[in-house]
Amino acid sequence: MNAGTVLERINKGLETLRRSERKVADAVLADPHGTVRMTLAELAETVGVSQPTIVRFANAIGCDGFHDFRIQLAQSVALGIPATQSVIEAQDDTATTVSKVFDFSITSLDHVRRHLDLTALDRAVAAIVAASRVVFIGLGASGIVAMDAEQKFPLLGVPCSAPIDTHQQFLAASTSTPSTVLVAISNTGRTVSILDTVRVARDRGATVIGITGGLSPLAELSDIALIVESLDNTDVYTPTISRLAQLVVVDTIATMTLLRRGESALGDVRDMKTLLAQMRSGLPYQGVPERRELA
Numbered sequence: 001m002n003a004g005t006v007l008e009r010i011n012k013g014l015e016t017l018r019r020s021e022r023k024v025a026d027a028v029l030a031d032p033h034g035t036v037r038m039t040l041a042e043l044a045e046t047v048g049v050s051q052p053t054i055v056r057f058a059n060a061i062g063c064d065g066f067h068d069f070r071i072q073l074a075q076s077v078a079l080g081i082p083a084t085q086s087v088i089e090a091q092d093d094t095a096t097t098v099s100k101v102f103d104f105s106i107t108s109l110d111h112v113r114r115h116l117d118l119t120a121l122d123r124a125v126a127a128i129v130a131a132s133r134v135v136f137i138g139l140g141a142s143g144i145v146a147m148d149a150e151q152k153f154p155l156l157g158v159p160c161s162a163p164i165d166t167h168q169q170f171l172a173a174s175t176s177t178p179s180t181v182l183v184a185i186s187n188t189g190r191t192v193s194i195l196d197t198v199r200v201a202r203d204r205g206a207t208v209i210g211i212t213g214g215l216s217p218l219a220e221l222s223d224i225a226l227i228v229e230s231l232d233n234t235d236v237y238t239p240t241i242s243r244l245a246q247l248v249v250v251d252t253i254a255t256m257t258l259l260r261r262g263e264s265a266l267g268d269v270r271d272m273k274t275l276l277a278q279m280r281s282g283l284p285y286q287g288v289p290e291r292r293e294l295a
Contacts, residue, residue, distance in 0.1 A: 005076035005110075006069065007032060009061045020049050021057040028073070036074045040066045108230050108241040109248060115229045116249070124209045124224045125256040128153075131181040131207070134160040137169045137197055138185035141243040145185050145211075148247060152254040155269055157261055166193040173197045178205035187228075187242040189216025198222070211249060213242055 027047045044051045058069035136146035150162035163169045182201040189212035210222030219225040230241045
C-alpha cells in the first residue's frame, strides 16, 4: 500500500478495508480538498467514527499516522484527483468539466514521470547529441508530436526533419547512415508503416529511438525504447493523454540536449529569443545582438 499517491492507494485498497475504515475512505474520496483542512477530531466527527478508526485507516493505506496522512493527501491533491475520480459525465457543468480534465491530465503526467526510465532517457539524449541528422516520424496524434519536435531541435544545433507522409518517412529512413537517429513515435507501437520504416532505418545502420506507450513491437525493434506509460483511459469524454505525455517527454529530451551541447548552443538560443522578441515588437530588424561572455 505504499505505491502511488495516497488517493490512488485508497482507490486500489477499498475492498481490503474494514467497514468503518471504508466509511473514512468514502468520505476522503468524496471531498479530498476539504479533508486536507480537517483535524483528526473534525474528520472523525464528519465521518461518524472514532478517532482511533481514523488512525487505523491512515495506517492501512500506508501512512505513518494521521499527520503523515494529511501531508500525503495534500501532495496528492496538488497533483490532481486520480483518473478514477475524473470520469466526465454528460451532465457535468463547465467548472466540473474543467476540473476533471485538468486533474486527469496532471495525474497522468505524474504517472508518466514516475515510470519513465531515466537510463534510457540519458542514452537517447546522448545519441541525439552525437547525431549528424535526426528524423522524427509518427502518424495521427503522434505525427503532431513529431512536428513539434521538428520545431524545437534545429534551435539546438541538430539538423532534423519530420516527414508526415508515409512514403517520405520511408525515403528518409532509406537514406539514413550510421550517424542518423530515427525517433519513431507511436503510442500503440504497432502501426505497420512505422515499423517498416524503423526496420529500414536499422538496416541502414541508424540508431532508432522508440517513444511508445508500453512493451510493443516498436519497443522491441528500437535500440533505445522510451516507454511513455500514460494512464488507461476508456472514458468517451476524457481527452487522450498520450499525446500530452509524448510532448512533455520530447520537451525533456530537447532541454537535456541543449544542456549537453554547452554554452555555444545556449548562446544560439539566447540570440534566437532576442531576435524573436524584436520581431514581435513591430520594430524594424535591428541585427543579431552582440554575444556577451559569461563571467
